[in-house]
Amino acid sequence: MATFDPQFIWFGLVSGSLIALGALGLTLIFGILDFINIAYGEYMALGAFIAFGLNVEYGLPLVVAALVGVLAMGPIAIALDKVVFQHFRKRSATVLLVVSIGLSFILRNVIRVVWGSGSKRFDVPIEQAPTYFGIQILADQVLIILLSLVVLGGTFLLLQRTDVGIAMRAASDDSELARIRGVDTNRLVLYVWLVGGVIAGLAGVMLGLDGQLRPNMGFLALIPIFAAVILGGIGDPIGAVVGGYAIGLTQELSVIFIPTEYKAIIGLVLLVIGLLTRPDGLFGEATR
Amino acid sequence: MAYATLLTTVGIIAAIYALLAIGMNMHWGDTGLLNFAHAGFFAVGAYASTIVTTPTTSGLLAERTVGFAFPVVVGLVVAAVLAAVVGVVIALTSVRLQGDYLAMVTLSAAEIIRLIVKNESWLTSGAQGINNIPRPAAGAFPLQVGGFTVGYDLFYLGLMLAIVGASYLVFTRLSSSPFGRVLHAIREDEDVPRALGKRTATFKLKSFGLGAGLAGLAGALWSHYFFAINPTMFLPALTFSIWAAVIIGGAGSYAGAIVGTAFIVGIRQVTRFLPSDIPFGNELPFIRLILIGVALIVVLYFRPQGLLGDRERMAAGQDMGGS
Numbered sequence: 001m002a003t004f005d006p007q008f009i010w011f012g013l014v015s016g017s018l019i020a021l022g023a024l025g026l027t028l029i030f031g032i033l034d035f036i037n038i039a040y041g042e043y044m045a046l047g048a049f050i051a052f053g054l055n056v057e058y059g060l061p062l063v064v065a066a067l068v069g070v071l072a073m074g075p076i077a078i079a080l081d082k083v084v085f086q087h088f089r090k091r092s093a094t095v096l097l098v099v100s101i102g103l104s105f106i107l108r109n110v111i112r113v114v115w116g117s118g119s120k121r122f123d124v125p126i127e128q129a130p131t132y133f134g135i136q137i138l139a140d141q142v143l144i145i146l147l148s149l150v151v152l153g154g155t156f157l158l159l160q161r162t163d164v165g166i167a168m169r170a171a172s173d174d175s176e177l178a179r180i181r182g183v184d185t186n187r188l189v190l191y192v193w194l195v196g197g198v199i200a201g202l203a204g205v206m207l208g209l210d211g212q213l214r215p216n217m218g219f220l221a222l223i224p225i226f227a228a229v230i231l232g233g234i235g236d237p238i239g240a241v242v243g244g245y246a247i248g249l250t251q252e253l254s255v256i257f258i259p260t261e262y263k264a265i266i267g268l269v270l271l272v273i274g275l276l277t278r279p280d281g282l283f284g285e286a287t288r
Numbered sequence: 289m290a291y292a293t294l295l296t297t298v299g300i301i302a303a304i305y306a307l308l309a310i311g312m313n314m315h316w317g318d319t320g321l322l323n324f325a326h327a328g329f330f331a332v333g334a335y336a337s338t339i340v341t342t343p344t345t346s347g348l349l350a351e352r353t354v355g356f357a358f359p360v361v362v363g364l365v366v367a368a369v370l371a372a373v374v375g376v377v378i379a380l381t382s383v384r385l386q387g388d389y390l391a392m393v394t395l396s397a398a399e400i401i402r403l404i405v406k407n408e409s410w411l412t413s414g415a416q417g418i419n420n421i422p423r424p425a426a427g428a429f430p431l432q433v434g435g436f437t438v439g440y441d442l443f444y445l446g447l448m449l450a451i452v453g454a455s456y457l458v459f460t461r462l463s464s465s466p467f468g469r470v471l472h473a474i475r476e477d478e479d480v481p482r483a484l485g486k487r488t489a490t491f492k493l494k495s496f497g498l499g500a501g502l503a504g505l506a507g508a509l510w511s512h513y514f515f516a517i518n519p520t521m522f523l524p525a526l527t528f529s530i531w532a533a534v535i536i537g538g539a540g541s542y543a544g545a546i547v548g549t550a551f552i553v554g555i556r557q558v559t560r561f562l563p564s565d566i567p568f569g570n571e572l573p574f575i576r577l578i579l580i581g582v583a584l585i586v587v588l589y590f591r592p593q594g595l596l597g598d599r600e601r602m603a604a605g606q607d608m609g610g611s
Contacts, residue, residue, distance in 0.1 A: 036388045038395070087589055094322055094387050095592075098531065099585055101324070105528050106581035109574040117574070219524070223399060226392040234388075261407045268396040272381045275389055 002260075007135050008252045014141045015224075016248025017148035018207055022221060023228035023240035024155060025199035031172030031235040032185075032192040033085070035096035040200055041218030041225075042107035047073040047201025048208035048217065049115050056123050066209075070201035077197025078190055104219065111215040119212040144206045151202060152241055155195065159237060164191050172235055224251060224267035231274040246270075296441040300513055302553040303448035307506035308526075309533045309545035310455050311499035316531075317539035317597075318463050319495040320475030322391035325378060326530050328398035329371040329500040331405055331522035333507025335412055336370045337363030338421050338517060351409040351416070360424040364508045371504020372497040374401075379496040384489050398524060406519045417518025421511050444513055451509070452546070455502060460542045462498070471495050525577060529556070532584040538597025547595055555580060 002008075026040050051069030054060045060068075084103055088096050129136035159165035171178040171188055179185050207217055214220075224247045231246065232239025251266045258265070308326055315321040341363040344355035378397045382389040405412045412418065424447075429440040462468050470491050473481040482488050511517045529552050537548025559576050562569070587594060 036391065038391075084585060091592075094320065094391075095588060097322060097388055097391055098535065099588055101528065101531065102581045102584040102588075105525070106578050106585075109577045109581070112574040113571045113578070220399070223396040226396060230389070230392065259407070261403065264403060265400055268393075268400050271393060271396060275382050275385060275393065 002255050004253075004256055006133070008255065009249065010135045010137065010141070012249035012252035013245070014144055014210060014248070015252055016245035017145050018203055018210065018221070018244075019224045019228050019248050020241040020244025021148050021151060021199055021203040021206070022225040023232065023244045024152065024237055025196040025203065026225055027229050027232065027235055027237055027240040028155075028168070028192055028199075029196040030229070031237075032168060032175070032188060033096075034175075035093040035100065038097060038100040038222070039080075039104035039107060040100075040196075041220075041222040042104045042111070043073055043077060043197060043200035043218065044204030044207060044221060045111055045213075045215060045218035046076065046107060046204070048204035048213050049111050049120075049215075050201075051205045052120055052122060052208065052213050053115065056120070062122055062124060066205045069205055070198055073197040073201030073204075074194040075197070077193040077200070081189065081193050108215050108219065115215070117215055119214045120208075121212055122208060124209070140209050144210060147202070147206065151199065155199070155237070158195070164188070168192060220264075223264055223271075224248070227267040227271035227274065230271055231278075233280055293439075293441060296439075296445050298553065298557045299445050300441070300448050301557070302550055303445070303452045304506050304510050304513075305530065305533065305553055306452050306546045306549040307455055307509070308503050308530045309537070309549045310452075310459050310542055311502035311506070312530050312534045313539065313542055313545040314459060314463070314471075314495055314499040314502075316534055317541065317545070318468060318475065319471040319492060320387065321379075321383075321492060321496060322387050323394050323496070323499065324391055324524075324527055324531075325375075325394035325398040325401070325500075326503050327522045327524060327526040328394075328401035329375055329503035330507040330510070330526065331401055331519075332374050333367035333371045333504025334511040334517050334521070335405060335418075335507075336504065337367040337508030338418050338511045339411065340366050341512075342418060342421050352413050352418070353410045360422060360512055363512070364505060367508035368501040368505040371507065372501030375500025375503075376493050376497040379493055383492045383496070395524075398527065402519055402522055405522070412519075415519055417516055418511075419516045421515050421517065423512055423515070448509065451505075456542055456546065459498075459502075463542065467491070467494075528577070529580060532580045534594075535584055536587050536594055538594025541594070541596045544594050544596030551595075552580060555583075 022040070022044060025043075026037065029037050029040070047069045049069075050072055051062075051065045053065075054068055055062050055065035058065075080103065084099060085096065088099050124140070127138075129138045131137070157165075159169055167178065167183045167188055168191065170181070171183055171185055175185055203221075204218060207221060211217075225244075228243035228247050229240050230243075232241070232243035247267060247270055250270060251263050254263060254266045308330060311329075312323065312326055315323040337360070339352075339354060340356050340358050341360055342355050343357045344352045378394060379390065382393045406415055408414070409416070423440065423444075425443070426440065429438065429443055431438045431443070463471070470481050470486050470488075473486075474488050474491060478488050481491075510521075530549075533548035533552040534545050535548070536551055537546065538544030556576060559572055562572065
């Protein structure tokens with residue numbers, strides 16, 4: 001437990017950005033494919049570890065390595081869909097969820113086989129954080145917040161202004177109706193994995209930049225991400241982002257009242273409160 | 289002789305996992321509930337029974353301040369009841385909603401249970417774990433029976449087989465009873481039993497409590513056999529292995545759950561005998577989990593009813609029509 005410190009708000013914004021990104025990707029995929037992809041946490045971790053491999057093992061500059069890791073997750077997500085999820089498209093959402101949990105274990109352990117199970121760090125200098133306005137602010141953290149805002153903004157432009165984005169929103173609302181109106185839902189599936197995969201990769205790389213890389217980093221990040229998705233109304237992108245920042249801030253500010261070890265509980269508590277009071281999400285129009 | 293001892297231990301592990309799989313089959317196979325907190329219920333049972341039966345004075349560096357010296361039987365009962373209560377409380381949050389909400393809540397709750405076990409050292413000794421957990425009737429063994437020496441392991445295996453047999457009988461009876469038929473109806477289409485006036489939420493809670501309670505009992509039996517427990521025994525990989533066991537065996541079939549468990553424990557234990565100097569020897573534990581994951585997905589694709597499941601009755605394999 002600690003006394004209030006404006007520093008917590010800064011930490012909250014940083015974690016909020018990470019949670020919001022993860023929640024946005026997860027909820028987008030849910031909107032089109034109608035199932036919760038538990039392996040999403042592993043997509044994040046895989047993006048981070050690919051960047052780590054290029055950065056530390058092959059000595060590429062972090063920017064290049066991160067870019068490759070992030071962009072690679074788009075095609076990888078599509079490939080995993082082709083190899084795994086596509087064959088279960090006709091099955092119920094619960095079967096797909098169980099399949100995704102199988103995939104998550106496969107990916108997590110592939111990461112362990114390739115990179116080992118210890119914790120890793122990107123090749124960045126460890127430095128004392130400079131203090132502005134009484135808050136310690138790292139350049140990495142500024143980058144996380146700015147990049148998240150750029151990606152969140154970009155995704156919303158995509159959803160609002162482009163044909164693909166409008167088709168995505170239509171299919172998310174009612175995929176049958178969208179198909180009747182001539183939306184090629186199969187092609188849409190590719191786009192949503194591409195976008196969702198890249199967002200996962202970015203969230204993972206930034207998660208690794210903010211702390212350490214561990215094979216289960218994505219899995220552990222899922223608790224607040226689930227909470228954000230449900231708080232925002234499952235399938236609702238704006239809700240997911242608002243939920244993400246709300247949970248990030250609450251989680252970091254919670255250390256004033258509870259021991260730091262239990263920050264993760266806040267995610268579950270908010271998840272449960274959300275389920276009990278507003279199962280349709282903050283803005284009330286969930287797709288299920 | 290060494291192999292016989294080893295086999296007995298593997299048998300005991302398999303029997304404990306079979307209890308977990310039977311509980312999971314009540315959730316997923318009978319009721320269609322997505323429970324990803326089984327390792328959590330297992331942990332609740334293991335720690336509950338341990339704390340009730342192990343005084344704080346035992347153990348090497350115990351930081352605990354709470355511990356009792358009740359007989360093991362009391363521990364087993366407390367473990368089952370507490371795990372059932374925890375299960376029902378977790379399920380209460382989302383049992384009225386779509387299935388994937390329960391999946392998210394249970395997945396998160398299992399991590400929180402592990403976090404509590406790790407951090408509340410006054411209760412659980414934290415990461416250090418608890419040692420010197422009493423074994424039931426340990427004084428009576430080795431026992432001489434007509435020239436044969438019955439060792440403790442053999443006794444415990446017999447005890448476990450009896451408990452698995454009893455649980456199998458109870459749960460198959462439950463599954464074919466009117467109660468079980470309502471669960472099956474909920475699994476297939478919850479609106480139908482609801483239209484017939486059944487309180488489906490109550491049925492789901494009962495199903496969840498029963499399965500979680502059995503997992504708690506399994507946890508207690510685990511801790512009393514292995515003397516010592518620590519938080520690393522209750523990782524999500526355990527829940528995942530039990531899921532794989534139920535699905536490979538055939539969701540909805542209790543015999544299948546036991547066969548699936550034998551298969552999974554087989555993969556997990558037999559690969560331990562491979563020499564460690566083979567390629568990827570050090571990565572074997574991870575490769576094992578990859579193999580189990582692949583088996584899970586392949587079975588779901590090619591044989592959704594599992595090895596022993598009944599295709600017609602198994603919702604998991606079929607298009608539920610818009611979920």
